[in-house]
């Protein structure tokens with residue numbers, strides 16, 4: 001339902017596409033649409049990239065994230081494959097290097113049950129032709145001598161890697177702006193407006209911005225935008241706490257993950273990102289005693305020599321969580337209304353493929369990627 005009495009946004013001509021949210025999703029989609037020659041406006045209530053996108057550990061781990069083969073893993077593998085060219089493109093467009101490393105990821109077992117789970121994962125992933133191998137304790141320590149004695153078995157996935165998520169968020173917002181996307185910062189989208197059954201724009205705080213297409217990319221806040229196609233409680237915040245540790249000299253090269261627990265990411269700049277918690281506590285952006293204790297205990301277990309390393313930063317933010325842990329992407333029941341949200345703990349991984357899929361729908365009317373498993377309609381009305 002529209003409220004035509006509100007005035008139009010005075011400083012901004014009506015764009016072809018209005019994008020709600022300037023995290024990695026909104027900015028990557030804006031970049032692709034601006035490159036296709038469309039007039040794009042990205043509306044961000046705060047600072048581009050400053051929420052989940054800058055909080056992420058930056059792991060590109062579709063194999064690590066998957067307990068079975070399915071649409072999410074397929075999407076993740078395709079997105080991981082896009083990364084090398086994506087990194088080069090962003091460097092050329094923005095001048096920002098996003099710290100991409102194909103480091104490999106070693107998932108370690110700390111218990112007998114973990115060993116069984118890793119052995120099963122190795123078997124089915126190898127049968128699918130994925131690059132994966134089990135590492136006995138001596139093989140594990142030959143590769144990563146700093147690992148503690150609690151690591152009983154390793155599963156190495158050599159094609160996994162990581163990026164610096166903050167740099168990615170910066171590079172994307174800069175590249176999108178350079179490509180011609182306009183950013184309306186400090187403006188809050190209250191609702192999406194429709195006319196004659198299709199999208200006609202968005203209502204900002206007291207004004208209407210007209211647009212024939214609206215893309216909702218508001219991360220954990222998506223369900224708060226009225227008429228955005230993802231009514232509450234479809235997307236909810238799942239808090240994750242993180243710790244940054246200074247590691248000098250580098251003690252390990254792979255991303256190290258403890259099965260079912262947390263992980264350590266050895267960034268190129270010498271920081272080790274240790275994470276994370278998974279807490280359904282609403283939008284409480286806090287770092288807690290319990291959260292830090294759990295993370296730091298795991299750090300000492302995985303790499304005991306880090307016990308003397310300085311903690312340089314702590315933070316928390318919100319993964320956009322859905323009940324089935326799949327993203328919500330594509331068209332909605334309202335013509336002109338698209339969604340790109342619910343990317344939970346794999347949004348950095350899924351950024352290039354999401355931008356491709358959504359921009360193909362806007363520009364060509366259909367995506368080359370099957371988005372049916374990710375349709376908002378799966379949750380009913």
Ligand SMILES: Cc1cc2nc3c(=O)[nH]c(=O)nc-3n(C[C@H](O)[C@H](O)[C@H](O)COP(=O)(O)OP(=O)(O)OC[C@H]3O[C@@H](n4cnc5c(N)ncnc54)[C@H](O)[C@@H]3O)c2cc1C
Nearest residue numbers: 021023024025045053057058059189219240346347348349
């Ligand atoms: C601790 C942690 C660790 C993670 N680690 C990884 C990882 O290792 N690998 C990985 O792939 N993913 C990881 N993720 C997940 C990843 O960060 C997210 O899936 C991804 O950043 C989501 O991007 P987004 O653009 O949808 O959301 P966000 O980055 O949250 O952006 C949404 C933006 O929308 C804006 N907004 C919201 N509502 C409105 C409104 N009404 N009007 C205007 N603006 C609005 C917000 O201000 C925000 O800037 C992690 C997340 C967390 C929290």
